[in-house]
Amino acid sequence: MRHLMSPLDFSVEELDTLLTLAQDIEANPAKYAHACAGKKMATLFYEPSTRTRLSHEAAMLNLGGSIMGFSSADSSSAAKGESVSDTIRTISCYADICAMRHPKEGAPMVACQHSRIPVINAGDGGHQHPTQTLTDLLTIRNLKGRLDHMTIGLCGDLKFGRTVHSLIHALVRYPGIQFILISPEELRLPDYMRQDVLDKLQIPYKEVVRLEDAMPDLDILYMTRVQKERFFNEEDYVRMKDFYILDRKKMKLAPETMYVLHPLPRVNEIAVEVDSDPRAAYFRQVQYGVYVRMALILTLLEIHVD
């Protein structure tokens, strides 16, 4: 039995198979409409994350399965003090697969150690959010037709942004990848990512402060939100959040073949006027998130559709 804890749980070959399955699901949804009939997914969300929860639930429903679960710790037995290991032992008796979101880092790993059903890490604190990375990879592959030989711009909160760190880990496994890191000094990519990952693997990268300087060279621009909860005081947040706003003027500097991704939700880092640009791919990315989670559920449940 397999679980998904980290985006690196899948080898490059396994990932290729998974993303190809997701593409087939996109092309032939009817073929998969009853693939999970009779199967149940439990969504165990110890903190609210409407987008991620609904994406998993939509994926299971699209496959003809059923869903159950809770959307905050208050409405679960965790409020009574039940441990994660006891909860998952119980849920294993009810469901065939589960997706867990937990504010504590490593909670899904505790769950998978005691689970009799596959566990999907749907986000554990600032640690991992592997299904977002799978979504990003499927989006890039579908839009560009490849995951290698590309210049990826990562913009915004590169210090705390776990989606950025996970994406870097996932992309460095492909040849010809280079990064342009676009952030204010205060939110630069941490040393452990630059030295232990990029430098160690000799991945070319440069750091720039102005978004405009990077735009002409990019194949993909990955925007991130400067999250209020990452800051200790309001003043710092207000000072930094408007540093990197993507608007129509900046988009004019980018190649016609560049695409803009964003894990969403956005606040104001992408102006609404950019939404109508054909290169704005962040809402398509949401759709790809459902396809890749459908492929993931089938893979973990070992269901094959001919």
Added chain:
Amino acid sequence: MEHTLNVGRISEGFVLDHIEAGKSMEIYKYLHLDKLDCCVAIIKNAKSSKMGKKDIIKIECPIDFMDLDILGFIDHNITVNIIQDEEIVEKKLLRLPKKIKNVIRCKNPRCITSIEQGLDHIFILTDEEKQIYRCQYCEEKHRSNK
């Protein structure tokens, strides 16, 4: 006036030599020697030609009784002499253990180990060269002492 203190030989067990002076109680704690029902001698600030002064711990117990791998994590310069029939039969080479269980605790307040009861604190050696251990659950870094 020079004071000397002699602690007798042990017939079977371990002599942990070349412990950095003052660290013996820390090792006593890490090895959970307080829980052992056997003879343990702690010698502090013994003279050492190599180190100036050093600590020594003598533990009289069956030699299959203890897992000393953790010493590699605490200080791999410690000399471990294995004693049988009052003779040194082996000098154990210390290495960094691949996995450490319930020796150090994860200090990340966001880690599941901070709230989940009965959970082992497990650290995995992720970079032998830099001696970096990471929490199995949250991957927070812990550096060994040396």
